[in-house]
Amino acid sequence: MIELRNFSYTYGTADTPALKNINLEVQKGELLLVTGHSAAGKTTLALAMAGILHHELGGKIEGSISFKNRDIKSFDGMKELSRHTGMVFDDAESQLIFTTVEEEILSGLENRGHPENEIQRRLNEVMELCEISHLKHRAPHTLSGGQKQKVALAATLALDTEVLILDEATAELDTQAVRKVFSVLKRLKEAGKTIIIVDHNVEDFLEIGDRVVLLEKGEIKALKSPSDFAAFIEDSDLSSNGREYSRPQKEGQPVISVKKLTQRYGDFTALDNLDLEIYSGELVAILGENGSGKTTLVKHFNGLLRPYSGNVAVKGLDTSRVPINELVKHTGLVFQNPDNMLFEDTVEAEISFGLTNTGISGSQAAEAIARSLELVNLKGKEKVFPRHLSRGERQRLAVACVIAMQPELIVLDEPTTGLDAEESDRMMKLMKRLQQEGHTIVMVTHNMQIVKNHAERVIRMVSGKIVEDSANEIPGSLNKEIERSEGKCAEGGVAV
Amino acid sequence: MKEIMQYINRDSFLHRMNPLSKIAAVTGIILLSVFTTDSAVLGLLVLGIFLASLKAGLHQELLRQLKLLVFLSLTLILLTIFTLKSGETIGYLIPAGTLTAAGLVPITTGALDFGTVLSMRFFAMLFSFQLLVVTTKPSDLMKALLEIHIPVDYVLMFVIALRFIPSLQVEGQRIHEAQLARGYNPGKGIRGKIRSVKPILVPLVANSLGRTQVLGLTMDMRGYRSRQSAEKHRLSWNRTDVAAVGFVALMGIGVLITGIM
Numbered sequence: 108m109i110e111l112r113n114f115s116y117t118y119g120t121a122d123t124p125a126l127k128n129i130n131l132e133v134q135k136g137e138l139l140l141v142t143g144h145s146a147a148g149k150t151t152l153a154l155a156m157a158g159i160l161h162h163e164l165g166g167k168i169e170g171s172i173s174f175k176n177r178d179i180k181s182f183d184g185m186k187e188l189s190r191h192t193g194m195v196f197d198d199a200e201s202q203l204i205f206t207t208v209e210e211e212i213l214s215g216l217e218n219r220g221h222p223e224n225e226i227q228r229r230l231n232e233v234m235e236l237c238e239i240s241h242l243k244h245r246a247p248h249t250l251s252g253g254q255k256q257k258v259a260l261a262a263t264l265a266l267d268t269e270v271l272i273l274d275e276a277t278a279e280l281d282t283q284a285v286r287k288v289f290s291v292l293k294r295l296k297e298a299g300k301t302i303i304i305v306d307h308n309v310e311d312f313l314e315i316g317d318r319v320v321l322l323e324k325g326e327i328k329a330l331k332s333p334s335d336f337a338a339f340i341e342d343s344d345l346s347s348n349g350r351e352y353s354r355p356q357k358e359g360q361p362v363i364s365v366k367k368l369t370q371r372y373g374d375f376t377a378l379d380n381l382d383l384e385i386y387s388g389e390l391v392a393i394l395g396e397n398g399s400g401k402t403t404l405v406k407h408f409n410g411l412l413r414p415y416s417g418n419v420a421v422k423g424l425d426t427s428r429v430p431i432n433e434l435v436k437h438t439g440l441v442f443q444n445p446d447n448m449l450f451e452d453t454v455e456a457e458i459s460f461g462l463t464n465t466g467i468s469g470s471q472a473a474e475a476i477a478r479s480l481e482l483v484n485l486k487g488k489e490k491v492f493p494r495h496l497s498r499g500e501r502q503r504l505a506v507a508c509v510i511a512m513q514p515e516l517i518v519l520d521e522p523t524t525g526l527d528a529e530e531s532d533r534m535m536k537l538m539k540r541l542q543q544e545g546h547t548i549v550m551v552t553h554n555m556q557i558v559k560n561h562a563e564r565v566i567r568m569v570s571g572k573i574v575e576d577s578a579n580e581i582p583g584s585l586n587k588e589i590e591r592s593e594g595k596c597a598e599g600g601v602a603v
Numbered sequence: 604m605k606e607i608m609q610y611i612n613r614d615s616f617l618h619r620m621n622p623l624s625k626i627a628a629v630t631g632i633i634l635l636s637v638f639t640t641d642s643a644v645l646g647l648l649v650l651g652i653f654l655a656s657l658k659a660g661l662h663q664e665l666l667r668q669l670k671l672l673v674f675l676s677l678t679l680i681l682l683t684i685f686t687l688k689s690g691e692t693i694g695y696l697i698p699a700g701t702l703t704a705a706g707l708v709p710i711t712t713g714a715l716d717f718g719t720v721l722s723m724r725f726f727a728m729l730f731s732f733q734l735l736v737v738t739t740k741p742s743d744l745m746k747a748l749l750e751i752h753i754p755v756d757y758v759l760m761f762v763i764a765l766r767f768i769p770s771l772q773v774e775g776q777r778i779h780e781a782q783l784a785r786g787y788n789p790g791k792g793i794r795g796k797i798r799s800v801k802p803i804l805v806p807l808v809a810n811s812l813g814r815t816q817v818l819g820l821t822m823d824m825r826g827y828r829s830r831q832s833a834e835k836h837r838l839s840w841n842r843t844d845v846a847a848v849g850f851v852a853l854m855g856i857g858v859l860i861t862g863i864m
Contacts, residue, residue: 185823194824201817206610206766210742215825244612248769411780432788440784448781450805464786508785
């Protein structure tokens with residue numbers, strides 16, 4: 108179906124090639140998984156196979172790509188290629204052009220000139236398949252990240268192209284939604300479609316994959332069968348090394364105390380009569396599917412939201428009375444997307460923004476900047492333009508901006524979304540270190556692996572309610588083992 | 604947060620109109636308001652548009668723009684007072700006896716008239732355009748614009764600009780929250796507004812620019828360049844369509860005739 112021969116590619120503005128000497132053949136009906144770390148060339152490879160490099164982006168191209176036994180260059184631009192290939196990109200928001208979900212899906216169908224009843228049939232089929240029928244008349248900006256990704260996927264599926272390329276198209280979906288996408292793709296594969304899944308985490312799709320391409324620095328490092336690949340990642344699994352777990356003290360005044368908290372948006376109840384206490388030194392994970400109220404809850408921790416009813420206290424301060432710029436001295440909240448906060452010209456200036464806001468300046472500020480940069484491993488990047496940093500570095504800079512202000516509680520909303528395994532691990536090590544330095548850590552996530560490996564206390568939310576609040580067994584038992592091996596008395600519970 | 608310039612899913616008589624006739628009427632209104640200097644004609648236009656919105660139950664939408672429009676009008680009137688002197692002098696901006704014996708900056712009837720005309724033009728244009736946008740599905744708007752042979756690139760530009768208004772609002776809100784979490788407190792009033800520009804606008808613009816590539820590629824992948832439109836259900840003209848276009852055309856003819864005579 109698609110064949111790359113000695114293919115190398117360099118972006119117009121870059122010095123080094125993004126892809127080097129790629130030889131790869133994708134068979135008709137194959138499901139190919141492409142994985143690798145950030146900047147390994149995964150997206151570039153996806154763009155190459157779609158024909159976008161040749162027809163839209165330019166840059167330096169060597170070698171050749173043939174599509175359906177024809178030189179990809181000989182096609183009449185994306186105009187012709189888009190009849191054969193559908194592609195879903197990682198940024199869901201940018202793929203939604205219209206003001207309702209229905210129009211979004213119809214747009215592609217109408218462009219292809221299908222007859223009216225066929226259009227309606229496909230529309231309904233695809234919406235049902237992706238479980239978005241209930242969102243039919245909703246506007247894109249009212250959808251959650253996961254819902255947007257489902258719509259972007261549905262709009263591409265509706266086109267019914269013979270080749271389907273998904274570039275990190277499931278990053279924001281929760282486990283349940285990924286499972287659904289899995290079954291959709293399985294059906295498409297059975298129907299004879301050629302599917303290419305590009306993701307830094309392809310584990311979810313190994314079962315239906317035919318081959319796994321592992322990219323590293325623009326080259327194919329390995330081409331394995333899914334079972335070999337599974338064994339390969341098992342060997343290099345980062346989670347197997349032991350970790351230390353400090354025991355939280357559940358004494359004295361809680362850092363966060365939530366009592367009968369309810370939050371409403373119009374008729375929608377986002378939080379429903381919640382009670383929660385978080386104590387100093389804890390490392391808590393708040394888990395839940397998309398739209399379960401996780402982010403809404405943590406926005407109460409620094410006063411971004413005020414209770415509709417009920418009460419939230421941060422270090423004894425009632426959030427409905429204390430101004431937000433006072434509360435942020437106690438609670439540092441790091442949002443999911445670092446690009447929503449970076450605006451200064453240097454890394455240093457970026458961190459000092461928060462310090463100036465809270466009245467720290469001079470040598471005290473310089474010290475805080477140096478210390479926080481060291482903590483997040485960005486020392487030496489003081490003068491770099493923040494947007495020139497990699498995604499993982501930007502995420503760590505966002506954390507640095509918050510920890511420089513020395514808040515006791517650090518809240519991270521989806522700290523690992525968009526990060527590869529290596530960067531995620533680095534982020535979690537940082538969390539651990541901050542905990543050891545005496546901070547209380549709360550992270551909001553839908554990444555089960557992270558929770559399993561790192562959290563001590565797990566709070567699970569379903570439609571605005573806490574349905575589970577328990578010690579994480581795996582780190583818990585590990586904790587006990589460490590304590591035993593150190594000959595300490597493991598009295599009391601661990602990480603309740 | 605209230606959305607501005609977004610399609611409102613309802614079933615009013617304006618929604619049922621043919622998008623093409625709405626576009627024709629709005630274009631007519633815009634042309635009329637540019638070419639006429641008669642405040643009576645303009646007043647009639649604004650009144651007509653407002654009555655239409657009242658009937659469709661969308662007057663609240665228009666009234667939300669009132670603050671902006673009143674501010675704009677006052678600025679325009681002030682500007683014409685400074686720059687235009689014709690007709691009778693009815694007073695002074697700086698009254699006689701305060702700085703000079705005769706008073707400074709005379710307010711003339713000519714300036715007031717012209718300022719009012721300018722303001723009403725904006726009222727008519729903005730109100731009619733807003734009614735078009737909130738009562739027409741973007742996809743219908745797009746089809747209509749393509750039907751009158753406006754190049755697809757321009758049509759997409761227009762539709763996407765409309766579509767991203769609320770997204771930018773949401774994103775602006777998110778950025779605002781992220782900066783609040785860093786203890787940012789720009790303060791109130793004009794000074795606060797100016798100080799808040801950089802921390803909010805820089806990420807907003809940078810993020811938007813970063814988004815353009817994926818947006819462009821998505822449109823290609825959905826086949827916009829190779830559009831083969833098969834319009835099976837062309838929207839038909841109804842009585843309102845005829846009335847709306849007819850009314851605007853009639854006013855245009857009226858203005859033309861009075862202009863000639």
